[in-house]
Amino acid sequence: MKEGEMLKIVVPASTANLGPGFDSLGLAVSRYLELEVHKGDEWRFIPQTAEVQTIPQGTENLIFQVAERLASQYGRALPPCVVKVSSDIPFTRGLGSSAAAVVAGIELANELADLSLTIEEKIRLAATYEGHPDNVGASLYGGLVIGSHRNEETTIVHLSDIDLDLVAVIPSYELETKKARSVLPQSFTRAEAVEASAISNVLVAALLMKNWELAGKMMECDLFHQPYRQELIPELPLVLPFAKEYGAFGVALSGAGPTILCFVEPGKGEHVRERLAPHFRHCQVETLTVEPKGSQVYKTTLEAYEMDR
Numbered sequence: 001m002k003e004g005e006m007l008k009i010v011v012p013a014s015t016a017n018l019g020p021g022f023d024s025l026g027l028a029v030s031r032y033l034e035l036e037v038h039k040g041d042e043w044r045f046i047p048q049t050a051e052v053q054t055i056p057q058g059t060e061n062l063i064f065q066v067a068e069r070l071a072s073q074y075g076r077a078l079p080p081c082v083v084k085v086s087s088d089i090p091f092t093r094g095l096g097s098s099a100a101a102v103v104a105g106i107e108l109a110n111e112l113a114d115l116s117l118t119i120e121e122k123i124r125l126a127a128t129y130e131g132h133p134d135n136v137g138a139s140l141y142g143g144l145v146i147g148s149h150r151n152e153e154t155t156i157v158h159l160s161d162i163d164l165d166l167v168a169v170i171p172s173y174e175l176e177t178k179k180a181r182s183v184l185p186q187s188f189t190r191a192e193a194v195e196a197s198a199i200s201n202v203l204v205a206a207l208l209m210k211n212w213e214l215a216g217k218m219m220e221c222d223l224f225h226q227p228y229r230q231e232l233i234p235e236l237p238l239v240l241p242f243a244k245e246y247g248a249f250g251v252a253l254s255g256a257g258p259t260i261l262c263f264v265e266p267g268k269g270e271h272v273r274e275r276l277a278p279h280f281r282h283c284q285v286e287t288l289t290v291e292p293k294g295s296q297v298y299k300t301t302l303e304a305y306e307m308d309r
Helices: 062-073 097-112 119-130 134-141 177-182 190-209 212-220 236-246 269-279 302-308
Strands: 005-016 025-039 044-047 081-087 144-149 154-159 165-170 250-253 260-264 284-289 296-301
Touching (some): 005 097, 005 134, 025 097, 025 134, 062 097, 081 097, 097 119, 097 134, 097 296, 119 144, 119 154, 134 144, 134 154, 165 269, 190 212, 212 260, 236 250, 236 269, 260 269
Parallel strands (some): 044 081
Antiparallel strands (some): 005 025, 005 296, 025 081, 025 144, 025 284, 144 154, 165 260, 165 284
16 A cells, blocks of 8 residues: 555345355445555554454454464565554344455455455455354355355355345344354254254255245245244244244344344345334334445545545
8 A cells, every 4th residue: 555545345144054054155234344454553443433442452453463473474574554444233133244344354464464365265265264154255256146065165156136025133242152052052963954954054045045935935934943042042942933923935044143134035124024013113124225335445545535525
């Protein structure tokens, strides 16, 4: 980044699993992490919105940690920068806030250290950092991703034309992924694994065919995680009957929760939100859409930036 230039990095939020697609399905959604990056004398991260007021403001920040680790892998050093951070992705609510930060860190290192990474290299790095490709894949690619992360390779199938409305029921409490994973069984029998995997396969096929009724049915049949996490998220069994009554075709935890997503045919989301909201006054109930674009990086001069504002 040259003197007088500014970087802007925009990364969408994401939801993972969609019910039975555990650690392999991700969907980008219309909330965003944005970085405004300027050269500086030392690394500083300056929060601009309420959701990021508590972030570390120095080199302990996750975005910097990811960027520095990546740059060092390639034998590069990062020039100190001042980064203004804006986000409307709530922390630890199942909408991929940490995955968005990981992707932002990779994009930041790629630009500052001139790494020229391909998107295939970025997803490999991101999935290795996170341990699975669902949230980071959605934030990188946009749309729907079906991913597999293995020791030797990370594979992504990407579909950008998934057109859905989403209604998010966002409880006020946080739920750390570590705690949400602690209630899951350590193993499944072969018969249980076959049944659970078959449900996930049919969900993917239904989404590709836009068979919404079948997709919703498979979301409810999940055996991998939702039956166990329900004890941590009392809203989950309450949302399902109301959402289905008001027109949603499916309901699933967003990632590890506690956010619950209602999947609705295009154009019907606001109706479902209006009907659902009075039942969950202790939660935020908001409409979202699928974000077809993944992470974006823009370069501009400070002069041009100020003229555009």
